[in-house]
């Protein structure tokens with residue numbers, strides 16, 4: 573089955589006052605100079621798909637300046653069904669940070685974030701997002717969590733439960749309260765479940781990402797991706813036992829620091845190029861290639877797990893590749909729907925049937941079918 577984004581509407585979203593557009597079933601190219609509103613379009617798709625943006629630290633940033641609310645609507649076609657996703661952001665007063673309330677609906681019915689997942693799936697690659705490679709470990713954990721949540725909402729709920737458990741346990745550590753054992757048990761069991769799931773998917777993700785990286789650099793370099801879990805053990809049951817013991821061992825240090833030191837909130841991914849730590853030694857180009865390989869690998873995992881191609885969002889990455897790699901990338905996603913931003917329409921190997929839009933000052937103009 574295919575899943576297609578058939579309509580997108582942005583209202584008072586960043587510099588878009590009101591934008592309506594119809595993406596092509598295959599490739600849609602958004603061409604425009606910098607700061608015209610291209611990335612905002614992809615951001616809006618991600619907000620509709622996952623409730624969150626890849627670049628906004630606070631939801632309120634996405635509301636057009638001077639306005640009180642913003643809205644994103646997406647129509648998604650699946651077989652003979654069409655679903656409407658609607659996300660509204662509303663500015664909230666109070667506090668030092670800009671805040672916004674978020675209201676999400678699917679077919680008019682209010683949903684929580686966990687229920688939003690799966691109606692529209694997407695994978696986004698952007699230079700801004702190279703932090704997934706170069707940034708702190710939580711960026712890589714977030715990547716895994718978002719991938720797994722898009723595959724199974726049950727994972728998202730388990731991760732949320734884990735965060736609540738962690739918050740409670742940390743509070744107890746700080747006030748040196750009683751009854752920490754009950755929380756240890758929860759950290760161990762919930763933590764092991766999350767670790768096992770992450771482990772399964774990293775194994776698949778890394779194989780794919782390593783192969784894609786080799787393609788992108790024509791075999792000149794070798795990427796290796798490995799999971800660095802906090803909890804050790806082959807099977808989930810062994811992880812639970814390991815976690816119980818590790819929590820006991822670190823009890824006094826935890827009490828001193830007031831934080832839990834064992835569990836999947838301490839996981840990371842190891843990224844090596846030719847055996848060297850990519851974070852510390854990689855060039856900007858290698859960081860971007862690794863980011864792209866990871867995101868394209870995610871797309872494959874989502875396809876294999878769900879049987880549906882996620883919408884591929886490529887923000888400013890296509891023209892960083894030479895012509896042969898642009899063609900390789902476009903050929904590899906021929907079955908997928910892709911929304912691609914570029915600063916110049918000189919794209920190699922743009923498939924027939926692609927739609928090309930021009931983006932200028934928050935307005936999207938003039939679709940034309942690409943003829944070639």
Ligand SMILES: Nc1ncnc2c1ncn2[C@@H]1O[C@H](COP(=O)(O)OP(=O)(O)O)[C@@H](O)[C@H]1O
Nearest residue numbers: 586587606607608609610611612633635636637
């Ligand atoms: N909340 C906002 N309200 C109004 N304008 C915004 C808001 N956030 C960002 N902008 C502006 O929107 C423009 C578009 O940003 P962006 O989508 O990143 O452009 P592009 O990807 O084309 O470079 C920028 O000029 C930016 O200053």
Ligand SMILES: [Mg+2]
Nearest residue numbers: 607610611888
């Ligand atoms: Mg941009």
